[in-house]
Amino acid sequence: MEKSNISYIRPKKHHNYxxxxxxxxxxxxxxxxxxxxGTGSRYIGAKNSHMTVKKWVESANRLNLRDDLPLTLQGGEPTLYKGFYEIVNEVKEEVKMDLLTNMFFDVDIFIKNTPVWRFTRDAPYAAIRASYHPGQNDINVLIGKSLKMQEAGFRVGLYGILVPDEEIKNHILEVQEMCLKMGIDFRTKEFLGVYNGKLYGTFKYENSVCGNQMGACECKPTELIVDPGGYVYGCHADLYNGRNPIAHILDENFNEKEIDKFRDCYFYGDCNPCDVKVKTNRFQIFGHTSVEIRNILELK
Ligand code: SF4
Ligand code: SF4
Structure with missing residues (x-):
């Protein structure tokens, strides 16, 4: 039986993330x-500081998630949040989590403080997904950490971005081959965004990313994304810019119905590639976009 004093958020079947x-x-x-x-030109409008651990736990405990929908902890680097280990331990057991990380953290501390069950569920990909960024994190260190985490019972996957640079791309593919041979799940991701002045990615809505002109439109999300201050946004571009939050995760009246609304947006053209890219959803089915956009008007 649910406690009557908690108002739950129950993502629907079409809410993907x-x-x-x-x-x-x-x-x-x-x-x-x-x-x-978080210190650059984006996130300027984010007047909100980090939520307390207690509030994050309270927020996660409002979630009533389907078995195939985890709560993903991400950032930035989510393990840098000082209450990270309290969150993974204190949230109610029904909430399964995924982690997007650069794995710069101390794996011994992680293993000691994190229950394996929290990051264990049936899925076509690893719950703990670490990105390899050549020149930023060392692949040998990542491999060592991944093997250690695997031995401790965690399912870890490494990801490399296919940056449109032949040398980097070939390096990523070599590393992938090496990891697969060692029993480490290594997958590649398409590069999205601008590289050497050229835009990469397949986007559903024309001129939505790096458009020459801003437009007005109506936009509806399929995801529930919450910024460090606890504010809920309709898209990644809004979250990173700290603009137009649609609610706060702890607003008593906020629930899954609020996600399913078309809202006016005047930033069409400044959309984040993540939101308008034609991509694979959580069932690994291609063709999904995070937002639905209609009634696009160019602003003169
Ligand atoms: S690991 Fe790299 S891409 Fe990921 S949040 Fe840090 S700086 Fe950004
Ligand atoms: S139109 Fe683009 S910027 Fe506006 S809410 Fe949708 S995804 Fe975000």
């Missing part, structure tokens, strides 16, 4: 980073 961005801080400095480490 639930993520808490615990912090946008990161200990790496990748040139292509989409959040610019």
């Amino acid at each position: 639930v993520a808490f961005f615990l912090t946008l801080a990161c200990d790496l400095r990748c040139s292509y980073c989409i959040n610019l480490h």
